[in-house]
Amino acid sequence: MAGHTWRRLLADRTARAAAGVLGAAALAAVLAPWIAGYDPTAQPDPVALRLAAPSWQHPFGTDPFSRDVCSRVLHGARISLGVAAGAMLLSVTLGTTLGALAAVLGGWVDGVVSALVDVLIAMPRLLVVIALVATFGALSPWWLVVLIGGSGWLTTARIVRAEVRDHQQREYVTAARALGASRWRIVWRHLLPAVAPQVAVAAALALAAVIPLEAALSFVGLGIQPPLPSWGNILLDGSDYLTTAWWLVVFPMAAITLTVGSALVLADRLRVAIAGEGRPS
Amino acid sequence: MTALLDIRDLVVDYGAGNAHPAAVDGVSLTIARGETLALVGESGSGKTSVGRAILRLVEPAAGTMRFDGTDISTLAGDALRRFRRRAQVVFQDPKASLDPRMRVGDIVREGIAIHRLASHAKGDLRVTHLLEEVGLSAADVGRFPHEFSGGERQRIAIARALAVEPEFLVLDEAVSALDVLVRRQVLELLARLQAARGLTYLFIAHDLAAVERIATRVAVMHAGRIVETAETATLFSAPASPEAQALLAAIPKIPW
Secondary structure, three states: OHHHHHHHHHOOHHHHHHHHHHHHHHHHHHHHHHHOOOOOOOOOOOOOOOOOOOOOOOOOOEOOOOOEHHHHHHHHHHHHHHHHHHHHHHHHHHHHHHHHHHHHHOHHHHHHHHHHHHHHHOOOHHHHHHHHHHHHOOOOHHHHHHHHHHOOOHHHHHHHHHHHHHHHOOHHHHHHHHHOOOHHHHHHHHHHHHHHHHHHHHHHHHHHHHHHHHHHHHHOOOOOOOOOOOHHHHHHHHHHHOOOOOHHHHHHHHHHHHHHHHHHHHHHHHHHHHHOOOOOO | OOEEEEEEEEEEOOOOOOOOOOOEEEEEEEEEOOOEEEEEOOOOOOHHHHHHHHOOOOOOOEEEEEEOOEEOOOOOHHHHHHHHHHEEEEOOOHHHHOOOOOOHHHHHHHHHHHOOOOOHHHHHHHHHHHHHHOOOOHHHHHOOHHHOOHHHHHHHHHHHHHOOOOOEEEEEOOOOOOOHHHHHHHHHHHHHHHHHHOOEEEEEEOOOOOHHHHOOEEEEEEOOEEEEEEEHHHHHHOOOOHHHHHHHHOOOOOOO
């Protein structure tokens, strides 16, 4: 039973571990100002503390400007995960709304949404975003959310449209119609809860796609601008010292890999939980 | 007895064009208030489409349908919603017809909420009464459909239909999927509810097995048309059409 998709997910140890990693990363991002040992932009001693290797004082070492890498990665999480979460929420909300509207209203609404998805999905997302950023110049994190989120709703819309159309044919929806339920009551009470697990998969996948996208943009200098730290621009700062100061690249990279990997694992376990529908848990 | 439902020359066509015969091809029938009309025919004969057309779940292509004197074939908006309070349905497979994500209490309450028939607290009480009326218990409100047996699920579906206090029920193969013993119990429940609430039934079935016990009259459908209508006793003793004879011959000879 689909109502038990969530219960099955909670019973899944791998899923709990992945959710735990994501939760810890989110907590670290929120608490960064209190748990980071240093101001992420402070340059205490650009001569003596330049490119110091990891130590008790600086667990992730320091960068060429003597800034504490650990504090920068923690504050970078605020920006990187904040942008990623915002963009994911925007794209999933847009995709769910448009996909559900297309399925429920049909007719020209369905035609327009489906055509839009078909056209936009053929465009390489990174290149489109780069082109837009290049046109309008450096963007604030808020605009980055709008841009990344606004270009990511396509697959969610497709999945939700297909799922809603499937559930609309089922007898429990016919029974609700026979009871006199309005179209929107059916959407809200029956169809959206039915597609929620699929939306959660799309959300986890969106998160996994958006974190590297922001990092890539910041890495090529089009995303978050210094001195504001993000995982992407910390990597950019470290890229020149890959052979001499490994800690500049390894720690932000590990942060990206760990969060993206957890999101992918969570999406995968969710799929398993959905596939187990109808079987005893 | 006055006719609660009066259908003339009903046509339901799922739009496959001229090459395809209509699912329902000119059906006329009347159902008197308080009686049970059984609509029987093999699968594909159009009996389910007749039920769905009456409930306005599919749009009829032609014909008139009068319910309690009002034309129901063109109802829309509020008028259609008010009609849905009066005519309800129980489908064949309660596993498919109950939302698996909703608790029993919310399933039974849905009609009460849609038609604003009771305040929240009074709604709780009504749901409890309904569950008890169909042989379940007040403790079942918090459980999910999959926690019940097939017969119990069908009782939940019946309680949901009764929640809006209908006068007319379409029982669309409502007992066909149940095993013999459970079928008998649900039929007894339906008979009891009919007597207590003065309900009128359209009992749709693909065989005559359960019909003798519950139906006042029987209409036999074949290829979108009604080929014979008779009092139940008459049909069972002297079937006129070859279709009715075939259906009678197919009843398993197990006394129950």
